[in-house]
Amino acid sequence: MATKNIVVVGAGYAGVAAAKKLSKHFKKDKDVVITLIDKHSYQTYMTELHEVAAGRVEPDAIQYDLQRLFARQKNVDVVTDEVLHVDHDAKTVKTVKTVFTYDYLILAMGGEPNTFNVPGVKENGFTLWSWEDANTIRRHIKDTVEAASNEHDVEKRKAMLTAVVSGAGFTGVEMVGELMEWKERLAKDNKLNVDEFSLYLVEAAPKILGVVTEKEQTKAENYMLKKGIQIIKGNGVANVEKDSIELTDGTVIPTHTLIWTAGVKATSDVEGYGIETARAGRLVANEFMEAKGVKDVYLAGDIVYYEEPEKDNTPVPQIVQSAEQTGHTAAANIIASIEGKEKTKHKGNYQGFMVSIGSRYGVAYLMDKIHLSGFIAMFVKHMVNLLYFLTIGSAFYFVQYIRHEFFFIKDERNIFRGHLSRLGNILWSVPLRVFYGSMWAWEGLKKTFGLFGTTSWFGDEIVLPFEWLKDPTTGASQAVEEVVAKPVFGLSYVYGEEPMMVFSKAPGWFNWIMEIMIPNQDVALFFQKFMTIVELLIGLAIIVGLFTWLANAATIALVISFALSGMFYWVNIWFIPVAFSLMNGSGRALGLDYYVMPWLQKKLSKWWYGDVKSIYETGIQK
Structure with a gap:
């Protein structure tokens, strides 16, 4: 029975960060168990909600299953349940299904949209604060545009093709940047003119993107205006009807789509938790992220209200960086409390702000001094996202992010446009795959049987051209003959020319490595046989399309090795680009990878992560 139960409520950025830190610290302590409770079986990658809502990525691209995130953390119990009440005196957390006892509790349930009681927003508008919200917007826009394509009433049709985003944070x-790009596809699929679409960005404040400098604000605004987005500042939404919105100055914009992003508050789930609240329902914490007036309860993420002394007593911002940092502070101080050490005061460290406007343009303000825009800003944003997966130790979602952001893209919605897209027909690579594999298999056969005057690598002759393997009686390697013709550099074989080797002899550093690997003739003979078998197996694997990526990667390594050994000609350097081209899933077209890879992925996933489910019950089973 564990002597310390730590319960973390909420599996957003803050909850995951806290649970990861606690798990890592106590991984060898069998007396500490961390229970992570969330109403969903997955973490939602909130910074990509807009990409799902506007059709850039598929909905499952931003769902990060908690079992996959914590499968290797044996002291973390993932539970899918909804918290109903917290009893601070009894130190229990009551959920729909059961009651959890805690020694330490972290509340990290996040926030929810703040509509500021604007009439009609809840009834007729759409918020963007959850995976469900993003899917609802996506379906609504597709259905509305489809209906508009069959609408004969010009004014009604215009309203249906108009979208308004309220809030310019x-x-x-x-x-609105994603909608700007998506309208091209929507127009094409529904046989509409893209000029019929109208997009508005409405902001009650006098400027957009208030947390960055005027330089980023101006660049962002100019880019959106250039792309046809109509920006309204200093004039917020006052009322929302089903087919129109009214601004505070009385302006009416006919629209069937109002997306509300104008504010956030702490989730209403914490209202009855008996903790002091501040502005927007946020729970008050001290400098250690302890809930004010409640023992052994810590706060993290968007629900936290803590005024940072180092930042003119402004509340911690409701952003990803702050969520992770408050989660780390809460976890660090629980560790300190358990181990009787001094607690750590929270100190926010915000490296900057980045915002994308569609998939190809963005602005960024980093470290209070670096201004970025365009391609480089978007590239940095992607790198920061990838860094997140490394910080939470998820190689799986690191790879998945690369796949859906760079390779499996549609309509050139990426900073590299369509140049990296893998959504092509790989059937046409089959002839090249069979030819390339046959070439390697034939090379293996020649070396096995000594065909067409070649020396068999299965005989007693040393064919490797290294000095220390020379026959002491002749002073020369048995397989090396003096070439009379002058070698000519070329990338094609021309009649009458002697092709030039990439290296006439191995570089010194490579010689040193090979002498360690192949110190004498006995090892060399074994190595020759082994390499021959490898070439045969690689050739056959490529021909039948089995483990094609790995097989072609091996050919690249072989070519580099042969070249450094002084055994490879420039005219055959095409081996490398061909291998790279065949690594693009070529084995899944008329190849065994079509069957083997999905089966293997399923088996390996089950072995490494266990059973991925929609609901996780209490009790650590890993």
């Missing part, structure tokens, strides 16, 4: 700007 990060979420609002990113949302």
Whole structure:
């Protein structure tokens, strides 16, 4: 029975960060168990909600299954349940299904949209604060545009093809930027003119993107205006009807789509938890992220209200960086409490702000001094996202992010446009795959049987051209003959020319490595046989399309090795680009990888992560 039970409620950025830190610290302590409770079986990658809502990525691209995130953390119990009440005196957390006892509790349930009681937003508008919200917007827009394509009434049709985003913070700007790109596809699929679409960005404040400098604000605004987005500042939404919105100055915009991104507050789930609240329902914490007036309860993420002394007593911002940092502070101080050490005061360290406007353009303000825009800003944003997966130790979602952001893209919605897209027909690579594999297999056969005057690598002759393997009686390697013709550099074989080797002899450093690997003639003979078998197996694997990526990667390594050994000609350097081209899934077209890879992925996933489910019950089973 564990002597210390730590319960973390909420599996967003803050909850995952806290649970990861606690798990890592106590991984060898069998007396500490961390229970992570969330109403969903997955973490939602909130910074990509707009990409799902506007059709850039598929909905499952931003769902990060908690079992996959914590499968290797044996002291973390993932539970899918909804918290109903917290009893601070009894130190229990009551859920729909059961009651959890805690020694330490972290509340990290996040926030929810703040509509500021604007009439009609809840009834007729759409918020963007959850995976469900993003899917609802996506379906609504597709259905509305499809209906508009069959609408004969010009004014009604125009309203149906008009979308308004209220709130010009990060979420609002990113949302309208995605819609700006998506309208091209929507128009094409529904046989509409893209000029019929109208997009508005409405902001009650006098400027957009208030947390960055005027330089980023101006660049972002100019880019959106250039792309046809109509920006309204200093004039917020006052009322929302089913087919129109009214601004505070009385302006009416006919629209069937109002996306509300104008504010966030602490989730209403914490209202009855008996903890002091501040602005927007956020729970008050001290400098150690302890809930004010409640023992052994810590706060993290968007629900936290803590005024940072180092930042003019402004509350911690409701952004990803702050969520992770408050989660780490809460976890660090629980560790300190358990181990009787001094607690750590929270100190926010915000490296900067980045916002995308569609998939190809963005602005960024980093470290209070670096201004970025365009391609480089978007590239940095992607790198920061990838860094997140490394910090939470998820190689699986690191790879998945690369796949859906760079390779499996549609309509050139990527900073590299369509140049990296893998959504092509790989059937046409089959002839090249069979030819390339046959070439390697034939090379293996020649070396096995000594065909067409070649020396068999299965005989007693040393064919490797290294000095220390020379026959002491002749002073020369048995397989090396003096070439009379002058070698000519070329990337094609021309009659009458002697092709030039990449290296006439191995570089010194490579010689040193090979002498360690192949110190004498007995090892060399074994190595020759082994390499021959490898070439045969690689050739056959490529021909039948089995483990094609790995087989072609091996050919690249072989070519580099042969070249450094002084055994490879420039005219055959095409081996390398061909291998790279065949690594693009070529084995899945008329190849065994079509069957083997999905089966293997399923088996390996089950072995490494266990059973991935929609609901995780209490009790660590890993």
